[in-house]
Amino acid sequence: MTRHPSTVLVWFGVLGGAVAWAAQFVAGLAFTFAQCNAPPGRWDLPVQRWQSGLAIAGIVVGLASIAVCVRLYRQTRDVDHAAETERLGKGTPPPVGRINFLATTGLLVNVLALSIMIMTAIGAPFLRLCQQA
Amino acid sequence: MATTVSPRAKQYTDELDRLWTERPGVLGWLTTTDHKRIGIMYFFTTLAFFGAGGVEALLIRSQLIGPNGHVLSPQAYDEVFTMHGITMIFLFVIPMTTGAFGNYLIPLMIGARDMAFPRLNALSFWIFLGSGLFMYAALLQGHAPNAGWFDYVPLASKQFDPGNNIDYYGYGLIFNGISSTIASINFIVTIFKLRAPGMSLNRMPLFCFAFLAVAFALLFALPSLSVAALFLELDRQLGFHFYDAAFGGAPLLWQNLFWIFGHPEVYIIILPAFGIATSIIPAFVHRRMVFFPLVALAEILVAFLGFGVWVHHMFTVGFSTLTTVYFAAASLIIVIPSAIQLFAWIATIVTGTPDFQTPLLFIIGFIVYFIIGGLSGITVAAIPFDQQVHDSYYIIAHFHFVIFGAAVFPILGGMYFWFPKVTGRVYHELTGKVSFWLTFAGTFITFFPMHIVGILGMPRRNYTYPPDMGWTLLNFIESIGSYLLAAGLILIVANLAISYFRGPRTDPPFEGDTLEWATSSPPPPYNFAVIPTVRSPYPMWDKEDRERDNQRLERGEGLLNLEHATPATTVQDAQLDEILSMPSHSPWPPLTALALTGVFAMLVMQHYWIAFGFLVVGGLTLLGWHQNEEQA
Amino acid sequence: MALGLGGCGKQSILSTRSKPAHDIALLWWWMLAAATVVFLGAVAMLAVAWFRRERPGLPFVGEREDLAQGMVLVFGIVVPLVALIGLFGVSDVYLVGQTAPPNPRTTRMTIDVIGHQWWWEVRYDGGRAITANEIHIPANTRVNVVATSADVIHSFWVPALNRKIDMVPGMRNRVLLYASTPGVYRGQCSQFCGLQHANMSLKVFAQRPDRFRAWLAGQERPGATPQGAQAAAGQRLFMNAQCASCHTIAGTPARGTVGPNLTHVASRTSLASDEIPNTPKWLAAWIRNPQKIKPGDRMPDLGLSEPQIAQLVAYLEQLR
């Protein structure tokens, strides 16, 4: 493989979904705490709409980074990792093996982050608003 | 590897010896900055605490061996089960894995000569020792923490627990947290910066991935615990109201803060076990790990997702279902990284040619118990079922299979596995196998009936129970099992202790795949005469590379024998970047730790000005620390 | 094992008398079945590893790396993902709604249960009747329980009838109490609440509605006036000794709220939150030396003489 993807792109591929999950998790949680742990009527937030919205936004990001990972993975699928050590020295481009490694792992991260976000997005609307568990 | 070395090579290694050998004797150990010596000190300290925690466990089981037991008074029972939890988690498993195994092995596995910050490394040990003694001082004085290891308020508030039992808990955990934070920073930087040239991320041993994950999890989880404990002490000692519902506080704030730490904690405990398993399996299965990248990632991912599941410890407190749905989803999905590793291990073992020696047996035991604990974990991620068995013995069964069965078994296996590396001698194989079967049976007999007792409705933390509940027989069986388990553990320690003096001095009876096996056993103070170059995650199996290292030693290449130095490389691809001079022995870390111990002791006694005095002293020791700073 | 679980045990979560508890038990049996399959499968693979320890690879598969990896993908990701999402839907989206507190309009009556160290205060319709440690409910009737705490966190748990609910200071948690058949169901505090956490249990008496109404009517009456000199002396003693400062007896000056309400103490079957039976002998023993029976309990040793104890017992025994 000749052209080398930018570090930023690679790490977006690896972490995009995870970061998206973390964001929708924290924000959505804050909404439920604000609405459901407060004395009645202190705030009136459309919690479930926000939950779904956040989750969907996260899902979009997750899909994007999956796309990146797939592309990187295809680019780097067949390389002999050991062979390239020889040209490992200061300033040489990142070894393809590492990009391939990160892309593979990125796929898993994103799939799992996605499935959590999808479960929340599907689950939340079915539940009664602020029903005590 | 005891290869015969030429006079030329001998001369080089002698130079390195001169540069790296530390003071002998007690003073040498007090002032050491050698990661191996620190690891060994960690090992024996945590082993002692393990003994204490084990005695506490036996006391608990003896109290519950029959209904209306009178071995312990209610007060004593509360203190004992609280100290059992604190000891096993904060004073045994974490320091044993990160402190002992991590410290000793990480630099060896990545081909470095020490940790990135050797003096901080010593400091974290001495602080750990101080915090452990601090908490046990409370037990010796007869007022140990007594509100359970998760110490729920308001039970732990001044109003309902007026003694200073809980203050030892609050300050002790902050104190202990300082040590763990320093250690985790040290691990991350070491793994980022000191990897041998060529060891790019995709070639890092899985053991190191596990410890990297642990270090990050500790780094981000501990602040939450410190804040919780800080609030607790402000409430208790200065009359603040964070947790006091009557003044607008929230008792559940403690639970949230504690479990934001407490659940990542569970993975912090289990991850090193994964790491140890992934280094033992290839050595005995003579085969590379199946699906290396996914296993590596699964280790990191467990630690990451672990931050999103804490409310599954709080499904019964009355949060809204809109809140719990996040945690239910995350708690179920976090199963998958574990499942990936599980089946990667099984696939590796089943497609390889396993040689069932003692260390591998312990890993098999680990796999079996991790499956049991994992499956019972899935059942309590089902909220309604958790709402039935929460705080019952079912939960005790679940987390003992995870924490003892899954986290401690690899530690025991690892003790056997690296014993030849650390001591240069070999343990007694048959005794090892016997000790495994004893421990394995003991664990099952002790903890499995707890599932049933829990289903039969026995709540945890009861100092006694009535005879007519259908719990009696099962509790009796559990107690018998616990004695069996104790026997097994004693046999392990005895085996290693005797082998240390009597064991045959031969090369390890197995072929590890990572770099620690590239050096002699026990390793020289400088770890590696020649800084190795790495081309795969299994450097020991790249024979020609290791052969090249020996040739380079003959030619005197890559020795760094001019000064007390180790190479630093780039973070992602481990390209050689600079040569660092490492600090050697220093008296300051233990002194700093001593000052800190003074600070916390005075805080418990509420002598705030004296505490401040000790803090100033601690600051001054840090100045002394930087007297000679030619080190980078 | 199944029989053992289902049958024995006064407090088993599997001998259920209400729909929510039954649904949870059913969920458990299904999860147990699935878990058993997974466990046996995994152990079988390890057994294969043992029998083929000399030979690399697997039958049919050989040593093909991609097939080994496929095994990890299928058993490690695909299968669990499907199973877990299914479990999520069934338990955490559907069933969680069934075990959640009842919709106020769907319940016949509300009982306030207040956790104390270490006993349960039970208040019927806003305090017209107050008892302790023994909750009477009409069978086949949806009862709304409001669980609160007077001091530390407790957890209200009657496994046969429903899931547990924590009693958190400053919160008003609710749970449905429903019993399909009349009977006595044991419950216990399941959140560690201090020295006597182990002895903080309760009984739920599910009675035929008419019996229940009769019982409630009796509980709403003030405390009986003592019959006979012995009992009268006992009442005087009760009011003058420390008793009255901690206990309430409706219709008398005793208005203490630290300990259980004793207006109808003799109508209960047990003492000290179900630790000892409520017989004159045990009642005397309890008054004589509560710290021996329940170390650390709030009830102090009163240092009363035997005659005084006899008088108190005579009085309390008449509070039916």
Next chain:
Amino acid sequence: MTDAAGQVPRSAHAERSRAAAAVDRSRAAQPSGWWGMALFLCSEATLFGTLIGSYFYLNFGSHRWPPAGITPPEIPGPAISTAVLVGTVPLMVLGAAAARRGRRWSAVRWIVAAFVIQIAYLATQVLLIRHDLLDFTPQGTAYGSIYFTLLFADHAHVLLGLLLNGAVLYKVARHGLTNYWLIGVRGLALYWYVVVGITVAVLFTVLSPSL
């Protein structure tokens, strides 16, 4: 890389400013010291994240925030003093940049300039807190507890920063800008960037009832 030891710098030999700067330029990755500080700051940032989270958790759970009898905080004082503190960030940037170019004394000058402003900031904050304490106390309500704890925690970090300033300035002025203290200066600058960020976050948190 056969014997790359010859090609790569032996950083400990960089005793002079010029040499230290050369080492700094030749590095492909950040030095260990920088990583150490960065990770320590991650931990501190998480600490404040937790404190701020607790503030809002208590806020969400209560009927009125701040509770009856406590006036919402005034905006001007804290806002202005914090704005001034933010003004020290460019100074630290310049200081670090100068150090990396091996300009020992200009680095010292920039840092001293920042040092003075930071001291002034802490002084004003102490006055503001004393003024608050006249109004309400941490022992009064949970609001008071979290309000003062947040501010105290933040100021403790500013104070620690001042101590670090002193130590680094002394060492650089006395022993010169060795490789070790060049990294020290960079770590110090990093510390202040993060602490200033935290201070801004804390400011918005405690002022939130009035915004």
